[in-house]
Amino acid sequence: MLIHLVANPAFGSSEMRFHHPIPGGIVNVSLTSIDNPRPEVKFGNRRLLVMRGTDQWVALLGVALDTVPGRYIVSVNHNDDETDIREVNIKPHRYPVQKVLAQTGRSAGADRSSPQPLLSDHKSKVADCSSQWTEPLVAELPLRYPVPGQSTHVFGSRHAEAGQISQPTDHAVLEPQSGVSRVHAPDGGRVHSVIQVDTDRQVVCIDHGLGLISIIGPLQDLNVQIEDRVTTATALGTVVLGDGKLGRLQWFVALNGIFVNPMLLVENPE
Secondary structure (H helix, E strand, O other): OEEEEEOOOOOOOOOOOOOEOOOOOEEEEEEEEOOOOOOEEEEOOEEOEEEEOOOEEEEEEEOOOOOOOEEEEEEEEOOOOEEEEEEEEEOOOOOOEEEEOOOOOOEOOOOOOOOOOOOOOOHHHHHHHHOOOOOOOOOOOOEOOOOOEEEOOOOOOEEEEOOEEOOOOOOEEEEEOOOEEEEEOOOOEEEEEEEEEEOOEEEEEEEEEOOEEEEEEEEEOOOOOOOOEEOOOOEEEEEEOOOHHHHOEEEEEEEOOEEEOHHHOEOOOO
Protein backbone atom coordinates (compact mmCIF):
# COMPACT_ATOMS: atom_id res chain seq x y z
CA MET A 1 0.00 0.00 0.00
CA LEU A 2 1.35 3.40 -1.01
CA ILE A 3 0.63 6.27 1.40
CA HIS A 4 0.88 9.99 0.69
CA LEU A 5 0.45 12.89 3.11
CA VAL A 6 -1.40 15.75 1.41
CA ALA A 7 -2.92 19.02 2.53
CA ASN A 8 -6.65 19.51 2.21
CA PRO A 9 -7.29 21.36 -1.10
CA ALA A 10 -9.09 24.71 -1.14
CA PHE A 11 -12.87 24.48 -1.06
CA GLY A 12 -15.32 25.90 -3.54
CA SER A 13 -18.29 27.85 -2.16
CA SER A 14 -20.66 24.86 -2.22
CA GLU A 15 -18.15 22.65 -0.44
CA MET A 16 -17.83 25.21 2.36
CA ARG A 17 -21.51 25.27 3.31
CA PHE A 18 -21.23 22.51 5.93
CA HIS A 19 -17.68 23.33 7.05
CA HIS A 20 -17.61 24.18 10.78
CA PRO A 21 -14.37 22.62 12.11
CA ILE A 22 -15.13 22.91 15.84
CA PRO A 23 -16.08 20.41 18.57
CA GLY A 24 -19.69 19.43 17.88
CA GLY A 25 -19.30 20.60 14.28
CA ILE A 26 -18.44 19.20 10.87
CA VAL A 27 -15.25 19.18 8.82
CA ASN A 28 -15.46 19.08 5.03
CA VAL A 29 -12.57 17.20 3.45
CA SER A 30 -12.23 17.94 -0.26
CA LEU A 31 -11.15 14.89 -2.27
CA THR A 32 -10.59 13.91 -5.89
CA SER A 33 -12.51 14.87 -9.01
CA ILE A 34 -16.02 13.44 -9.36
CA ASP A 35 -14.77 11.95 -12.64
CA ASN A 36 -13.07 9.35 -10.42
CA PRO A 37 -14.89 6.64 -8.43
CA ARG A 38 -16.14 7.69 -5.00
CA PRO A 39 -13.26 7.03 -2.56
CA GLU A 40 -13.60 5.44 0.86
CA VAL A 41 -12.64 7.78 3.71
CA LYS A 42 -12.05 6.86 7.36
CA PHE A 43 -11.37 8.68 10.60
CA GLY A 44 -9.75 6.01 12.73
CA ASN A 45 -11.96 2.98 12.11
CA ARG A 46 -15.08 5.01 11.31
CA ARG A 47 -16.17 5.48 7.72
CA LEU A 48 -17.17 8.98 6.63
CA LEU A 49 -20.04 10.14 4.44
CA VAL A 50 -18.71 11.09 0.98
CA MET A 51 -20.93 13.25 -1.25
CA ARG A 52 -20.65 14.99 -4.60
CA GLY A 53 -19.42 18.58 -4.51
CA THR A 54 -19.33 20.97 -7.45
CA ASP A 55 -16.48 19.14 -9.14
CA GLN A 56 -14.97 17.06 -6.32
CA TRP A 57 -15.96 14.34 -3.91
CA VAL A 58 -16.31 15.77 -0.39
CA ALA A 59 -16.16 13.82 2.89
CA LEU A 60 -18.05 15.04 5.97
CA LEU A 61 -16.43 14.35 9.34
CA GLY A 62 -18.58 14.70 12.46
CA VAL A 63 -16.57 16.06 15.41
CA ALA A 64 -17.50 15.05 18.96
CA LEU A 65 -18.24 17.80 21.49
CA ASP A 66 -15.42 16.61 23.75
CA THR A 67 -12.78 16.67 20.98
CA VAL A 68 -9.58 18.46 21.98
CA PRO A 69 -8.77 21.17 19.39
CA GLY A 70 -5.76 20.37 17.24
CA ARG A 71 -4.65 18.55 14.12
CA TYR A 72 -6.03 15.15 13.15
CA ILE A 73 -5.80 12.92 10.10
CA VAL A 74 -8.26 11.03 7.91
CA SER A 75 -7.30 8.32 5.43
CA VAL A 76 -8.54 8.30 1.83
CA ASN A 77 -8.56 5.03 -0.09
CA HIS A 78 -8.75 5.55 -3.85
CA ASN A 79 -9.53 1.90 -4.63
CA ASP A 80 -6.21 1.57 -6.44
CA ASP A 81 -4.09 0.44 -3.47
CA GLU A 82 -3.08 4.04 -2.89
CA THR A 83 -3.99 5.87 0.31
CA ASP A 84 -3.79 9.59 1.04
CA ILE A 85 -3.57 10.89 4.59
CA ARG A 86 -5.40 14.20 4.88
CA GLU A 87 -4.78 16.56 7.75
CA VAL A 88 -7.69 18.43 9.35
CA ASN A 89 -7.56 21.16 11.96
CA ILE A 90 -10.19 21.36 14.74
CA LYS A 91 -10.45 24.89 16.10
CA PRO A 92 -11.29 25.89 19.70
CA HIS A 93 -14.86 26.98 20.38
CA ARG A 94 -16.44 28.17 23.63
CA TYR A 95 -20.07 27.16 24.15
CA PRO A 96 -22.17 29.13 26.68
CA VAL A 97 -22.86 28.07 30.25
CA GLN A 98 -26.22 29.44 31.36
CA LYS A 99 -27.37 29.85 34.93
CA VAL A 100 -30.75 28.34 35.74
CA LEU A 101 -32.92 30.59 37.91
CA ALA A 102 -33.91 28.60 40.99
CA GLN A 103 -37.42 30.06 41.33
CA THR A 104 -38.51 29.58 37.73
CA GLY A 105 -36.41 26.69 36.50
CA ARG A 106 -35.53 28.77 33.41
CA SER A 107 -32.18 29.98 32.23
CA ALA A 108 -30.98 33.54 32.70
CA GLY A 109 -31.16 34.38 28.99
CA ALA A 110 -33.08 33.52 25.86
CA ASP A 111 -32.35 29.80 26.16
CA ARG A 112 -34.82 27.60 28.04
CA SER A 113 -33.92 25.32 30.90
CA SER A 114 -32.51 22.01 29.74
CA PRO A 115 -35.21 19.44 28.90
CA GLN A 116 -35.30 16.07 30.61
CA PRO A 117 -32.78 13.67 29.00
CA LEU A 118 -35.07 11.99 26.50
CA LEU A 119 -32.92 8.97 25.71
CA SER A 120 -30.87 8.43 28.86
CA ASP A 121 -32.66 5.15 29.64
CA HIS A 122 -32.25 3.81 26.09
CA LYS A 123 -28.50 4.17 25.50
CA SER A 124 -27.99 0.78 23.85
CA LYS A 125 -30.79 1.38 21.34
CA VAL A 126 -29.51 4.87 20.58
CA ALA A 127 -25.95 3.58 20.10
CA ASP A 128 -27.19 0.88 17.74
CA CYS A 129 -29.12 3.40 15.68
CA SER A 130 -26.46 6.12 15.59
CA SER A 131 -23.73 3.72 14.42
CA GLN A 132 -25.60 2.43 11.36
CA TRP A 133 -23.91 2.32 7.97
CA THR A 134 -25.98 1.54 4.87
CA GLU A 135 -25.56 2.19 1.17
CA PRO A 136 -26.45 3.75 -1.13
CA LEU A 137 -26.89 7.30 0.12
CA VAL A 138 -30.59 8.15 0.32
CA ALA A 139 -30.37 11.64 1.75
CA GLU A 140 -29.86 14.77 -0.30
CA LEU A 141 -28.30 17.44 1.89
CA PRO A 142 -29.21 19.91 3.25
CA LEU A 143 -31.67 18.54 5.80
CA ARG A 144 -35.06 20.16 6.42
CA TYR A 145 -36.54 21.22 9.74
CA PRO A 146 -38.78 18.36 10.96
CA VAL A 147 -41.33 20.82 12.34
CA PRO A 148 -41.99 24.55 11.78
CA GLY A 149 -40.91 26.45 14.87
CA GLN A 150 -38.04 28.01 16.73
CA SER A 151 -34.95 26.52 18.32
CA THR A 152 -35.14 27.02 22.09
CA HIS A 153 -31.70 25.73 23.07
CA VAL A 154 -28.12 26.40 22.02
CA PHE A 155 -26.31 23.29 20.84
CA GLY A 156 -23.28 22.63 23.04
CA SER A 157 -24.54 24.83 25.86
CA ARG A 158 -24.53 23.69 29.48
CA HIS A 159 -26.65 24.76 32.43
CA ALA A 160 -25.43 25.72 35.89
CA GLU A 161 -27.78 25.09 38.79
CA ALA A 162 -26.97 24.87 42.50
CA GLY A 163 -23.26 24.63 41.75
CA GLN A 164 -23.71 21.75 39.31
CA ILE A 165 -22.86 21.97 35.58
CA SER A 166 -24.94 19.86 33.21
CA GLN A 167 -23.64 17.85 30.29
CA PRO A 168 -23.56 19.85 27.03
CA THR A 169 -26.71 19.84 24.91
CA ASP A 170 -25.96 17.44 22.05
CA HIS A 171 -29.14 17.96 20.02
CA ALA A 172 -31.52 20.60 18.73
CA VAL A 173 -34.68 21.46 20.67
CA LEU A 174 -37.52 22.80 18.52
CA GLU A 175 -40.75 24.34 19.77
CA PRO A 176 -43.63 24.20 17.26
CA GLN A 177 -45.47 27.32 16.16
CA SER A 178 -49.01 25.97 16.51
CA GLY A 179 -50.97 23.89 19.01
CA VAL A 180 -50.52 20.54 17.29
CA SER A 181 -47.84 20.23 14.61
CA ARG A 182 -47.06 17.37 12.27
CA VAL A 183 -43.44 16.27 12.40
CA HIS A 184 -41.88 15.29 9.08
CA ALA A 185 -38.74 13.37 8.20
CA PRO A 186 -35.83 15.81 7.72
CA ASP A 187 -34.75 13.87 4.61
CA GLY A 188 -35.20 10.59 2.81
CA GLY A 189 -34.26 7.34 4.48
CA ARG A 190 -35.48 4.27 6.32
CA VAL A 191 -36.98 3.91 9.79
CA HIS A 192 -34.33 1.89 11.60
CA SER A 193 -36.04 1.66 14.99
CA VAL A 194 -38.73 3.10 17.24
CA ILE A 195 -38.00 3.70 20.92
CA GLN A 196 -40.97 3.67 23.31
CA VAL A 197 -40.32 6.43 25.87
CA ASP A 198 -43.55 5.95 27.82
CA THR A 199 -47.19 4.98 27.21
CA ASP A 200 -47.93 7.53 24.49
CA ARG A 201 -44.54 8.89 23.41
CA GLN A 202 -42.10 7.46 20.90
CA VAL A 203 -38.75 8.38 19.38
CA VAL A 204 -38.09 7.55 15.72
CA CYS A 205 -34.59 6.71 14.42
CA ILE A 206 -34.13 7.37 10.68
CA ASP A 207 -31.17 6.01 8.73
CA HIS A 208 -30.48 8.46 5.88
CA GLY A 209 -27.55 6.41 4.57
CA LEU A 210 -23.73 6.49 4.75
CA GLY A 211 -23.66 7.09 8.50
CA LEU A 212 -26.10 10.03 8.60
CA ILE A 213 -28.81 9.40 11.22
CA SER A 214 -31.72 11.43 12.64
CA ILE A 215 -33.29 10.61 16.01
CA ILE A 216 -36.51 12.57 16.58
CA GLY A 217 -39.02 12.71 19.47
CA PRO A 218 -41.02 12.62 21.60
CA LEU A 219 -43.84 11.98 19.13
CA GLN A 220 -47.52 11.23 19.55
CA ASP A 221 -49.84 9.59 17.03
CA LEU A 222 -46.96 7.72 15.41
CA ASN A 223 -47.47 7.31 11.67
CA VAL A 224 -44.50 5.06 10.72
CA GLN A 225 -43.05 1.72 11.69
CA ILE A 226 -39.69 -0.03 11.45
CA GLU A 227 -38.40 -0.53 7.88
CA ASP A 228 -40.72 2.10 6.41
CA ARG A 229 -39.14 4.24 3.68
CA VAL A 230 -39.61 7.96 4.30
CA THR A 231 -39.21 11.24 2.42
CA THR A 232 -39.51 14.86 3.52
CA ALA A 233 -43.24 14.52 2.76
CA THR A 234 -43.63 11.71 5.31
CA ALA A 235 -45.39 12.69 8.55
CA LEU A 236 -43.75 10.79 11.41
CA GLY A 237 -46.24 11.84 14.09
CA THR A 238 -47.25 14.95 16.02
CA VAL A 239 -45.88 17.21 18.73
CA VAL A 240 -48.12 19.32 20.97
CA LEU A 241 -47.29 22.92 21.88
CA GLY A 242 -47.57 23.86 25.53
CA ASP A 243 -48.49 20.38 26.78
CA GLY A 244 -45.69 20.16 29.34
CA LYS A 245 -42.78 18.01 28.24
CA LEU A 246 -44.61 17.11 25.01
CA GLY A 247 -44.22 20.69 23.76
CA ARG A 248 -40.59 20.40 22.69
CA LEU A 249 -39.19 18.26 19.93
CA GLN A 250 -35.67 16.93 20.40
CA TRP A 251 -33.69 16.24 17.23
CA PHE A 252 -30.38 14.38 17.37
CA VAL A 253 -28.23 14.06 14.23
CA ALA A 254 -25.37 11.56 14.13
CA LEU A 255 -22.60 11.66 11.54
CA ASN A 256 -20.06 8.80 11.55
CA GLY A 257 -21.49 7.81 14.93
CA ILE A 258 -20.96 11.26 16.47
CA PHE A 259 -23.76 13.63 17.50
CA VAL A 260 -23.32 16.96 15.70
CA ASN A 261 -25.27 20.22 15.61
CA PRO A 262 -28.29 19.62 13.32
CA MET A 263 -28.45 23.35 12.55
CA LEU A 264 -25.20 23.01 10.58
CA LEU A 265 -26.90 20.70 8.09
CA VAL A 266 -30.28 22.38 7.59
CA GLU A 267 -31.33 24.44 4.60
CA ASN A 268 -31.52 27.77 6.45
CA PRO A 269 -29.34 27.55 9.58
CA GLU A 270 -29.91 30.09 12.32
